[in-house]
Amino acid sequence: MVLITPKVILDEISPYGGELSISFPENSGCETFSIPLHPTGDVLEMWKRIGDVSMWGDSIDGYVCEPFAGPSATSILSRYFGKSVHLAFKGPNPRQCKPTDLFPNLKASARYQDGYPLLILSEENVQVLEQEIRRRIGQQGIEEKWATEKLEVERSVRSCTAYHYILTSTTHHGFTPLDSVQTLFYPEPGAFAEDDWDEIAVGSDLKVAAKAPGILVVSKCARCLLPNVSPETGIRDQAVPYKVLMKTRLGADPKNKWKPCCGCNGVPLGEGTITVGDAVMIRSLVD
Incomplete structure (x- = not known):
């Protein structure tokens, strides 16, 4: 996972504000692909929505990301990891942060x-x-x-745009991103x-x-x-x-x-x- 390189490419002219490029080690046999940085509503309507991304026991929604062109992100990532994997974009449902001792009424x-x-x-x-x-x-x-x-x-x-996205196994074992x-x-x-x-x-x-x-x-x-x-x-x-x-x-x-x-x-x-x-x-x- 840590050998995959995500790169944010900003573009003020693009309707998506730019793109998120995902590249792999040279000897991996996996090609670089790019997805919209800020997908529009029209794009999200074309992406499959899932509701069972698992993090810390919670089920979270998301959209299965699709590149601008070429093979699907799912096929490329699954080949790299040797198991079925999606790249997901966070859906609209809020994921509540747990309250803490210092902030027992935390609303975030x-x-x-x-x-x-x-x-x-x-x-x-x-x-x-x-x-x-x-x-x-x-x-x-x-x-x-x-x-x-x-x-x-x-x-x-x-x-912070990067945290709209997560890698998640299609066999429902959630992947926790780096801090x-x-x-x-x-x-x-x-x-x-x-x-x-x-x-x-x-x-x-x-x-x-x-x-x-x-x-x-x-x-x-x-x-x-x-x-x-x-x-x-x-x-x-x-x-x-x-x-x-x-x-x-x-x-x-x-x-x-x-x-x-x-x-x-x-x-x-x-x-x-x-x-x-x-x-x-x-x-x-x-x-």
């Missing part, structure tokens, strides 16, 4: 994100984890290569400072951020083994970063005391544009 929806629309993670967190990894080389299966290798973090803000990792730059608050944030705002500078829609920091993000998978090779490391997180971040969230937490889940209070290099304003802290 997501598309195909893991659980909440945004994940907030600072580069300071990553730097601290790298230091902890290097201190533990030779322990718990942490290999010598981590003396120089760095944790890989997405370096560009993904278009949205936003690497934003702001006055350094220190590692894991987001643990104490209640609401933030983002803008090109602090004046713009002051007027921007807020982002609620609704909960800490409990981690699984997925971050151990290299985005470059698709191979899962046996130790990094999960075992280090277990040593350094276990118990960060009393409600998830058996899982390590890194980063926080966010819910935007309105629409806006986020760009790498933007300033982050901390509007309020957790009581």
Whole structure:
């Protein structure tokens, strides 16, 4: 999955705002295909609608995507994965986010994100984890290569458009997409400072951020083994970063005391544009 490359190609002239291009490793034998970035109502009427995309036990609706031309996305993806797979575009039914202890009356929806629309993670967190990894080389299966290798973090803000889409098995085993990792730059608050944030705002500078829609920091993000998978090779490391997180971040969230937490889940209070290099304003802290 991580070896598939999605690319958003913007086009102001296109009735769809551009296209989403999907390409595969050179030796895969699978051809690149493109689908509308923002499908119009006419396009969606031609796509098959399904209602059993499964995520975290919930059934979610979607449309089976079709390329502009050539073989179907389903046939190409099924050939790549060796089983029947669809590329689905989120349907109109809202998918409600679960309330949290900090926001028990949370009214928010997501598309195909893991659980909440945004994940907030600072580069300071990553730097601290790298230091902890290097201190533990030779322990718990942490290999010598981590003396120089760095944790890989997405370096560009993904278009939220991408989360209209998900890969889903046609045999009804849902596929959970990667978290949205936003690497934003702001006055350094220190590692894991987001643990104490209640609401933030983002803008090109602090004046713009002051007027921007807020982002609620609704909960800490409990981690699984997925971050151990290299985005470059698709191979899962046996130790990094999960075992280090277990040593350094276990118990960060009393409600998830058996899982390590890194980063926080966010819910935007309105629409806006986020760009790498933007300033982050901390509007309020957790009581």
